[in-house]
Amino acid sequence: MQDLDDQVQKLRAIYLDSATTVPMKDEAAANKALEAYQSLQHAPDRLFDLLIVLENTDQTVGTVRSLANHFFLANVLDNVSEPIAEALNNIAACLPGIAQPDGTRIPSGPVQPGASPSPQVTAFVKALDNESAWLEAMLIGRAFTVLKRFPFSNARTKAVADAATRIKRFGYAFSIRSGRYQISPEVIENIVGQIWKCLQRVGSLNALSNIMRVALETQDYAYEQILFGRKYAGGLGYRPPGLPIGLLYNIAVKLPALGSNERNARSFWDKAVCLARDLVAMLDLESYSQFAFLGLNAETLEDGLREVAHYDHCFSLRQWHLSFTPQFLTIFFGESFDGDMKQRLGWNVADAIELAQVLKAHAAPGTQVVPISRLVETGFDLGIFKSMLPFFAHKEGEANKHYRSPFGAAGPDVIFKPLILLKGNSVVLPAASVLGPALFEATFAAWRTNKTDQEIARLRGDAAERLTKYIFTKHDFQPSFESAIYDLGEQGAGECDLVFEDEENIILVECKAKALTRGAMTGMQGDALLDFAGGLFASQAQALRHERILRSVGAIHFRDGTSLELRDRHITRLTVTLLDHGALQDRWMLRNVYNALLSAQFTCDPGYTKKKQVEEFNTHLRLFQKETRLLEATGQHINAHPLNAGSASVAQLDVLLDSVQSLTEVRTRLSARMTFSTFNVLLEHFHQQKMRSQGQPSYVGNSRS
Template sequence: MNQSKRSAALVAAKAHLSSAGYELDADGELANGELERATASLLEKFRPFGCFDVLCQLFGGMRSNNRFGLGVYLTAREFSKPTTPSAIPYGFLLNLAVQLPPSTQLPEDPKTAWREAIEFAVALAAILDIQPRSQFWNVNVGPTQLGALLGRCALFDHVFTLRQWPWEITLPVISEFFSAFPLDRMPQQLGWDLEDAFRLCEAIGHFSGLDPNIITKSALLTAGAHRESFDRIINFFAHDISIVNKDYDSPLASSQANLMFKPLIAIQPDTFFLPAASTSGPAFYEALMAAIRPLVNRNEIDDLQGTGTERVFARLINDAGLPIVAANAKYNMGTNADGECDLILADERHIVFLECKAKALTRASMSGSEGAALTDFSLGIIKAHAQALQHERVLRQNGTIVFSDGNTSLKFNGQEITRIALTLLDHGALHDRTLLFLIYETLLRSRASGAGDDKSEEIASKINQALLKIQTESLEIGISEREQAFFTSSASAASLSAYLQGVSDLDHFVHRIRCPMSYASGNQMFDLYFGLNSKVIR
């Protein structure tokens, strides 16, 4: 990290907040309670604009600055200028703005008021000291620093970036994910069914071209929402304006941010606010999942999430025209050689193992918790990589994998083998291929420890199981650690759909997802978009 840039940013932030009357402690940080007081003041600075105008300015600014592409806002770590300024905390401001009424009377001097509000927001986020000032922010991380790095990554992504996917994939994702859910349970207990939810999703999609947007009930009905079930279903997908994020009182309060769990906000009877289409896609999935969860037991939920996630990724791959040679394929080839491949792509040049995990990034991780971030990373991405590494090891050692159905086998003829960990929802920088490459050797030497209580010891045990699995497979596979890391990647539904857009064959896809080019942004969509524009990625 460039210490001079970091120091200058912190000095400027502290001076700004100190001059505004906020107390700093002996370490130069905001005193106890001051972060919350400053957040409340920032909310009041934005109040004259109202939620609609605040989001119009934020989203419009990103679009005009070429920070919208591939169906999402390209919020990321940026280092394009010699003196990297502190960034606008878009994630924080979105979560704050939705607490405001949709519209009010603008201040007398709106330009000055807006500039002052943004400067205050930038200073408030900068004093957290989580924004990297150099492209080398993820270099030279030792085992004892791993949790801290992952926690800072997750906190940065909560404060500065957005949880999103292209709206266009929302209906394919939810229709595939929930396709095996027993339909008879929903009408009786909820008063609506999956078809009603899909029709509501399609109706919202008619208004996804403008961020933000205000939509009436009559407009949604005209667009195809089911009239008979509308009043029964809408509360599952629309926040009450008095409740949404009402306890979100600082950028560290991600555990109190509930905006991400429903796509709409009910601002008046039969009138709804759509903050942004890209953030509302994952929220629609979350809302539907929350509605269904009470109707089934834990085992059924686990099965739905596991098989549903696999169906989603199979759909995205099939839609791109890439042939899947095996899916949900079990094998048993002797000691330490039994497993199940989620998805396999193969041709004469490549074999790609894709392992799918439903685990989402928790709000505890988003708050910067080192333990939570390490847990999410280990039990999601690392566990998936370990499973894919086992498949590769078995294939290399035996020359073939014969699957239990008796009809399918996978032969190794010297192809390049790529391993991809897939999670349904975005994990931000924890998905970044460059980050994984740089910490791969550290992962192979790390071990988690609990705090002594039963819960933390249980979590540490699960983390260590995932780490031990990847460490064991790494030793047995017979290729160098650097080579293992180079042929490894990760993706979410959002980024995989982007990688697959316009690919001509498997080699084209592998080139994209394994391309060593990086802007060190910690955002796969950002790197892909600008890599494609610069022709570095084809």
């Protein structure tokens, strides 16, 4: 397969050769160039004959579209590439993705009732080495451009190019390679530094207040949290890039509390917002279409997962409903550590739970400043509170002190403490929704200071199962099986963490304690893939074996003599993670990458620090691929496998199970056969509940324009 940059150089030469040989300045010249094709049905048919082949050239109409996008982006830098982009866009508009097995075009038109679908194969595009074919194709593409047949209409590429144009005007340097803008780490840090300087004029308190106000104005709010999610332009329409709330938040917490009293603070805020929006737009993380991830294959899987995790860092915040925090801390830690922590730290888990309850009384969806005297006036011991402050509060200007870039894995540490301590004995309470996870992180960090890695892993793993069981029990569902081990010889061995069942349903629950790493959040190569592997994917691969045995044998016989029988019931495979994994958690992301996973295996350099995790991922991949083949052999269609899946963090599960009356309703909420393509578990639930309350029919679509 030719490198995209090599293809770019060849196409540029072909275009220049065509433009020199046959100049085309107006419609008369374009029509004259197309006269030779009047004897054919249409000039588009000639493009099919010129470029479509059945031989695998590793180039399809998608390749042509990617090249058109590259030239459209390159035009920002050279001001001469847009005509090439337009010509390629016109060529791509006439090429199919599939053809008949004999290499002819599939006839267009409605399918006749009762008619068998026509056989089809992938339509490949001739290599650029066939210059005569491409020269003639370029001539037709140029003529169509002049005649305005198929104007360039990629909303994503246009938005990225517009952002790059504005960044260029500010004097920041960048280049283009393989269809993406390349910005050096130094330039990115300079832009982030400029955003920081602008926000410094506003001050941390005003900046955080503005950020949360905009977030609440532009996003849905429910379940005590802001429901960040992907948004799309209507149809192929244009929309401007989104506002990177996460990036602005991570910069704002670094600032001194008060601004420099500039009269033009508003203009500095506006400049910071524009710079942040354009920088992230150039990183090309946003999805402007619901179908953005449908084309992911084994080669593009890592890039795609990295982009969705990095998007979450730049555009959203890590949250859960604050009212859940006391329950989370109680079930996670229990009471066995209280004595040791009290002696060692001066406070314990019970005090952290009381702090969570105190903060809930003062917190709000937006940013609050609360005097410490108000926090302790309800009876919270002032001495205990002061002993907790070093663990639960960043000093003013210390949060995210090393955050210089959205790619800095070591930078975002604001997520590990809930408060910011101001001079004058006051604290900043960020949005209530971000306090919960941070309260847990602070308590956990204090507990683990004298613990071994084995003790830490054991607590997290056991707690994930305890919390999952607690939430189901809280909503009146008791497990039929817990940590049930089986070894069925050739059929396979495994362990079911939790199983819930009734006359119509079997819900296979696998609990995972793995957290989303800061490397995945900030776009580090490989980290998002491994977090996806160790969270959603590993558990789904394990549960797939449980399902396959049930469908092929009819029952799983456990070592303790009990049995789980299929009895023709619905099977749902549920992954529950300790903490939210963002879009990597969403079951429709699993659906989009399902086929890619069936053919993937991954390698790494010998010195890669996470080589063991790569090996574990490949082990799970082989299990997943084997179980998928065996399930297909039982008559299960491959497309059914991801639709039987569900996924949620324990905090999300607590919301999803609210007011459910049966396991059938649980199944419906966990594995709805529809999506709004928001890639947010709770936002999907929000829209589905809203739709049902309004009595609307089910459909697949996006959440809002």
